[in-house]
Amino acid sequence: MPSPATDTPHPPWWQAFWPAPQAVDARERLRGAGGAGIGILITAIVGHLAMRLGMPAWIVAPMGASAVLVFAVPASPLAQPWSVVGGNTLSALIGIICATWGGSTEWAAAVAVAGAIGVMFALRCLHPPGGASALLMVVAGVTDPRYAIFPVLLNSVLLASVGVVYNNLTGRRYPHAQLPAKPSESKDDLDAVLARYNQVLDISRDDLQALLEQTRSEGYRRRLAELQCSDVMSRDPITVEYGTSLQEAWALLREKRIKALPVVDTRRRIIGIVTLADFMRTADLDLHEGFGQKLKQLIRSTGRTHSDKPEVVGQIMARTVRVASEHRKLVDLVPLFGSSGHHHIPVIGEGERLVGILTQSDVVAALAEPPVR
Template sequence: MPNTGGPELHVGKLQKFRLFRPILAGATLRERVIACLGALAGITLTGLICGWFFGEGPHIPLIVAPMGASAVLIFAVPASPLAQPWPVIGGNTISAFMGVLAAHFIPDPVIAIGVGVSLAIAAMSLTRSLHPPGGAAALTALIGGPAVTSAGFLFPLFPVGLNSVILVVLGIGFHKLSRRNYPHRAVAAPVNTHGTADRPAPLRVGFQAEDVDAALEALDETLDIDRADLDRLLRQVELQALVRARGTLTCAEVMSRDVITLGLDGSAEKARHLLITHNIRTLPVIDGAGRLAGTIGLRELTLQGAVGLRAVMSEARTAGPDEPVIGLVNALTDGRTHAVVVVAEDRRVLGIITQTDLLATLTRLLSDKTFAPSDPVAPQAA
């Protein structure tokens, strides 16, 4: 019987093909397809628009080569700090200016290209516009040929600056259509909503900001990720580890099913009456088809006054019935959310999980007691 190599050979083959796997965390086939389509639209339209401005001819390039690298960042890794609008526009333009400056004052081309790229990195660092294609923009200003040389100090603005602005504008439009976040905005860290000096509840336990800083210092490497995103990633890792360890209990097993709701055409007075009568903090608001439209609490009613529900209700925090209840820890400890509404795919209200429900569940889980689906669960609580 021939020797097929067994598990060791299989692992070896997998290791060889690791070179062909995406090297970016979170990269998926869908994301790469979107990046390709974005680059196609962005680069093509940038060239067409610049051609309309300048006219086609050898006197000046319609689009410079560094825009290809900028397109990779804008469309393939839009969350990168290096791909944001100011680094793209400022980094390319400032770097091109450094290249023109080096070419103007240094006659030796070999020395000029080294000095130009070096100045570009320094200038981008000082102006917080670090953008890798900026190095190519500086080189283009130095070795771009007669068309670039004749443009002189206008080259950083036309076409480099104009190319960059157009590409960024197109990137913003494309990502908006594809429902992606660009320019990237990091999710705000939890804040204390009670007006006291204490840290928000999620930040009082686990690792602290200084721990992240110390880890970065110990690694002694520059990472291509926003500091706030890194903090959020690590906290999500903590939550995923908790879900993996204690995540067998689903929202459907814990939720209160007899949910007190109010129709969208109801009044603020009726909402206040239901909240006080049933001693609850969060009241789901449903539309005529029984789908969740939002939530309302005494705080919203107090701040806004007795007006229509549409003006005062907040966006609901939701979860699916099959999601692990442990995954609601972040939502129910953010200082603002008192309950998570469990909904079906069509947003029909199936149940609700309050902070009290979560606390009771965690107490049972952490004490290692068996929690059967038939066990009684606290009603929709305050």
């Protein structure tokens, strides 16, 4: 039997007989049980009323199994209205045909269940209780085709209708759309894996995709919660001092292909930061006219002790700098990059000395790594 590839060793075979705990709370369990009770009650009452009009039966046993699916697992592809109505009704009709066939009950039962599964597969209404509907017709010796209409069809329609109303009133989408997802690389990968798995899954494709994406996001959140600035920052960043000439600072930005230079004092403590934006603002480069000439005039040194234009980094740098401790959690700083317009955050260590710089690229690189499991 094919199974998804995994690096986790398989447990002993006997453990497969022990059920895993259900990942639902008491409220959801009560919701499912209550819905099933209401669904069967309404179906039974209407069935009894119809029976007074001369119908042969009021409710069939497979409705109990259908109720479990409709109300306890309403997201399952096996529990959707067409699966309930089509699966039960068509299977019952096949069972009636097999019962009419006249062969031995054993053979008729086997052919009925097998035929019902084949038809449900073909018509996209696979519904486990459908197998019971087919078998019931054979065992009970039902040969009247009208039995598939009443009670089976009526029961199924009533139960599915109650399911639509009850599930939506209690916060569960039903019917659960089984629509193909929009093409994307990750979803194409999922299709390829599902094709190799080649088994019916009791979960819709879109729900499976959503669960995988939520699991991946949860892994990223956990990873961010564990990471500190020191884990992802760029170490030993290139720095300048207050008196560094604009020409030298500009050359460093261009040569190293970076967008910011921390400005430090002699003890390597942050006193400011200079960015490409500071050069553009000071040179009045908002207008494209004379772009190159304005920049050259800004960074060219006059050689005089007094000048009408800025000569050194300290004259154009931003003095208010957002910094972070090397032990600060990365998750605390993500909002700064997303909403506050910060692109570079200097990281300080012991004695408030600069030990690194955190950029948007560093955060993206941290997220791109596979989440720790």
